[in-house]
Amino acid sequence: MNTKQTSKFSHSNASIMNRSTESLANPEELLVVKNLSVSFIQYAKGLKQLNLEVICDLNVSVNSGEIVAIVGSSGSGKSLLAHAILGILPTNAKVTGTIRYQGQALTTERQKVFRGREISLIPQSVNYLDPLMKVGEQVQNTIRTKDAKQLQQQVFERYHLSKEAGLLYPFQLSGGMARRVLVATAVSGGAKLIIADEPTPGLHPEVVAETLAHLKELANQGCGVMMITHDIEAAMKIADRIAVFYAGTTVEVAPIEDFKEGGEALRHPYTRALWMALPENDFKPIPGFQPTPTDLPPGCLFEPRCHLRTAECQCKKPEMQDLRGGQVRCIHAT
Template identity: 65%
Template sequence: MSILEVENLSVSFKQYTDGFKEINHKVISSLNVTLEAGKILAVVGASGSGKSLLAHAILGILPSNANVSGIIKYEGKELTPIRQTALRGKEIALVPQSVNFLDPLMRVGNQVRTSVKNGDAVSAQRKVFERYRLGKEVEDMYPFQLSGGMARRTLLSTAMVSDAKVIIADEPTPGLDPVVIKEALDNFREFADNGCAVMLITHDIESALQIADKIAVFYAGTTVEIAPVEDFVGNGEAIRHPYTKALWRALPQNEFRPIPGSQPHPSSLPPGCLFEPRCEMATAECRQAPPKMRELRDGMVRCIHAT
């Protein structure tokens, strides 16, 4: 059952040149994803592909110079700015990429307790701290007193006690030791198994494949493929989009083969398929117009040549 739907989302940022000329850089275009209750959608892609911006758009925390179009629905109703404010941190929780999201003036134990909606807040905070190997003394510390790994575990704790229906985890594991990484991933899986919808934003496709149900691949601000995790096997024969295939082949345990070129900057996007300048399958038709997302073999793909 779908709980959150993003339809044709586009995000641009208004900027001014040295001559005070106004320009708009489109950083997300025609982006589509769906989060389902009881499922984990892993969002993967290179830096600058729009992964974190998607999370911030859903939560309504984009900067003031952002222009947003498209529709975001939560439980079948449009997620308006008023609903975003009401649901943020309650029914929709974020595990942010930056530890700067912690309030520098509040002890971290109290910060976690403010996210507890049911039951005894102190007990819930201490239980989750124990689970993440944060000693009792940590609850009385301020964020500046924490190591990077401790701060990330505190952010994880905040989401875990929230009883949210949707958890958006934006690169939640950098700086954590392997034991805590595995436990955090297992906890996300546990949340999904209990009916929560989880979006895991990550560069680490290998970790995503351990717990996710589907993989959404982003490139230059849009979705190029959404595929079941079962398709990521062998030489990637079941994968649909050439960029996704390239990501898969670039892993060390596969061919470890990078592709030439780089992701285009928002100020210089190609007129047709965004991946066309780097694609071995590209034809003249690929340069005419951006391809639309279409269904293919129990997945979705944005490529006219995918079969």
């Protein structure tokens, strides 16, 4: 990891730590992400440097035994959030804000130790497996104890994967098998926090149901699960809370009940619009596009598309505020 990121991290962590060591909130709180920003330095024409902010002021938390879904359209920076938590962003990324894991700042050093053990990733697709290595061997690679082989076989058994499946190469796996192998890889290290990055992309409904069941099972065993997805319906099936992502920030965090109820129960106009766009509701999208990181609006990020917008919205980014058991980033929310 690059040094710039390290120093930035520890510096900002220290300041937050001083403020909040006494007031450690919920002991069940496994992961707390506060005011996280991720930006990339890009070289534009000539020697001009561009600071491209892809995630800004992001807040989200995951408790043990809970599934939090992070829902947003593609290009909203969801995967980068996962990479930032794991500390595997590219070296030209700059990270500010705090990430706390089990009440302690998640520094670069701790990330290194925790990656693949305490915190693990369920990747999007079988492309995340080495194409030239047998899958059993790959799962063994992530286990760093001596009985790797035995453990791998146990985990495979748990996910109904035969001994022979371990001898297959990734390209030989069926869609359902591939999902199970990916989940097996993530849980084999005994992780307490599992980040599932788009676990159900374009899969057969049966496979989707199976994958979601696996995530639910992990949460029931006490793991915290962060499920990153653009599939609201999948999220609504298993999540306890849903965080809605828009243009690199969270605009609303709401308990699942509010999503099931829909409409007025939701807080942010974007969330409402998302909910309305679902096929079983109005199936109507709202006009406009999510802004790209190169031209973000100066005020509220959703302001250009919002029907509630006022002159005030254009001036200042709204802060995240608690509202009716959830959180919202909108000055007009009720």
